[in-house]
Amino acid sequence: MGLTLILLCQAAPAEADCAGCVVRAEQFWGVVHAQVTSTTPAMALYLARHELAHGHATAPNYYLTADCGMRPEELSSTLDIAKSLDVHMTIFLMGLMIDRWPDQSRALLRRVVAEGHELALHSYDHKSFVGMSREQIYDEVVRNWALVDWALGYHYPMRFIRMPYGARDDTVFADVGALGVQSVFWDIDTFGWRDWATVPIVEQQVVSKMRPGAIVVFHCSSAADRSALPLYVQSLREVGYEPRLLSTMQAKPSEAEVEAYWRSPHAVRTAAAVGPKTRRDPPGLRRALAMLDADGAVVE
Template identity: 30%
Template sequence: MKFGRRAMLRLTACLGVATAVRFLGPDPVQAPGRYPSGSPPTAAGPRATAPVRASAYRLRPMTAYAPPSSALARPPVRRRPFLRMAGTGRGMVLTFDDGPDPRYTPAILRTLRRYDVRAMFFVCGEMAVENRDLLREMADDGHVVGNHSWSHPLIPRLSPGGIRSELGRTSEIVERTVGDAPDWYRAPYGAWNRRSFEIGAELGMEPLGWTVDTLDWREPGTRAIVRRVREGAGPGVVVLSHDAGGNRQQSVAALRTYLPQLLDEGYRITVPGTAPRA
């Protein structure tokens, strides 16, 4: 895997620079290796029907986490992802996974721009490389561009070299496009392992999970998505939605409904701070 010059400098520097995470706090997690469905999904799924390049990665998200790691790194090697915010009053974070997708991401960006709020987009490298204009639009609007791997694999089934390639290639394309590599990453399906925490830290990234899963990947209907967000809303909540990986019209429509409602109720839609650079 070939990294850009700036990425290599950062990898060297991160060994001596501590990452500051000012307002995210980890929550208790499920037992390592446990999947909601009882067994991990297969590594294949249906492709999008529209003629947009994407891989077969739309599978059920998971929330399995890794056992503790004793390895030392800067940023610290986490034992679990951050799942919510702490100390921000009525702040909430909206996150969108799997894109960017020119069929749905632009509409989400327009809605966020209309209400002047910022969100996080955890992008897949194979989608990002085909839609760099959308990456630049995200960055120009002040959104946080996170790393969601290159091809959305099941991380625990990869070798350390495979994990490094999936995360490293995506960080590289983001940096080449917007000028800065991601400070945050999210494992596909929420399936983390010890190596992913270690390699993420080596690449200068902190792991972020979620508090509320909208389950929009199931296409449950716009009202169901809105209801899940409204019922799960609260100080420090991180909301998981998707802007790619399938038909996301319901996700787009739901955002138009629940975002102004959250703002009217006094919630502040925000994003976490970035890690300091050497």
């Protein structure tokens, strides 16, 4: 499978406060570890082979997704724009922002949920998962998730992940599926992250490629993306298109659906390559067994 690269993220400024990084990540590590290690082999294989790359095409809807987590002010600005448009998004968030700006991040993530958006995973620090060990992928996913939980003060039921740079292969699919989350790709990249991007280019990119069920990806860190957002949302509304949350695309797969796939000829054919990865226990790092608040208590 070819790799698609998106948004080469810069590191956040070194002066940002990270004195409590380890404590913040570990406060919810136990409950997240329990969540990901409860993934059944059948569910792991199902998720590994069912990436979301396009939605239902029966209505003029599209799915607005934002990759965020560089700086709080960029996410805040994006939320302001979304509120003015009365639209809701699926926000793929990096954990590093929460570590470096904890107070701002706590307020922002609670605002995200309160205003009707949904959160999804985007790794801890935007390193490519391709070539990582299963332990490294576990660390990226669980740290990301635990930090979101810390910021919200409760365990958030994640369903989706977008790999950094959109880079993934069968090994990554298997290791992420084993953690119980589903990969999301896109139909339309706004290209707002590119140096040559302008607001008109971004607007044209989205409007010209729109089709029912499209998944649009943009970046909170891109000024062109933020400025173009109201333009293409309004243009698309004029022809009947409305953005939707990814969770409205399909319900979480039922046990019967997962079991049927597990027993299907397609699953049997792919099990030789993917099965060993999805059947193994998700990597149990020693520290995950002794985290604070492993029982899922709310942390304030």
